[in-house]
Amino acid sequence: MSPVSRGFRHFRRRSDEEAGRVPPGQYVTRDFPVLSAGPTPHTPLEDWTFSITQGGEVKKSWSWRETLALPAETVTADVHCVTRWSKLDTQWRGVSVDTLLDQVDHDALYVLAFCDGGYTTNLPIEDVTGGQAWVAYEYDGGPLEPEHGGPARLLVPHLYFWKSAKWARGLDLRDADEPGFWETYGYHMYGDPWREQRYAGD
């Protein structure tokens, strides 16, 4: 077989594989677009904490050093933005949300992630536990860049990427599912890319 058709077969195989990994209405990009609703915050690491809160009370809080000292995981995941780009095989390192919530006694059903800059997003507890969500502080083997949410962001790759809150500073435990920033503006409360839950009513 000629090198040309071998190259073609290789291309076909990869696009077939990608097709099964790309949710409906999405296209694959190799860029890493920046989508931020406001300016990039620059909180000094000595002032940074990640907190689990409930009813206005801090139940547990980790400094930057304490966060780095927690067991870390390397994660490879596909991410899907509601503006229709998907990025395959993104590589992250961070702390599983399980590791954080294991240190807190609670029976909450939802969390509202909160961030420097005021962004929030709501998630069911079921979707941030069971090895599905991380507080990520490395991307592609280096520190997470400020534009992409550094020093640390939430990573919840099985939901649309707006749920992966950048500059995350904590999770507020909730009994009820209350909309966050984009959800208040009509984005879907849950945001499953495979069911195209882009906007309320999808």
Ligand SMILES: Nc1nc2c(c(=O)[nH]1)N[C@H]1C(S)=C(S)[C@@H](COP(=O)(O)O)O[C@H]1N2
């Ligand atoms: N704090 C904060 N987190 C955020 C956003 C934001 O505006 N502020 N945008 C969300 C949206 S809509 C997307 S698609 C991703 C974009 O992440 P990126 O800029 O690293 O691509 O971050 C999400 N997390």
Ligand SMILES: [Mo]
């Ligand atoms: Mo987005």
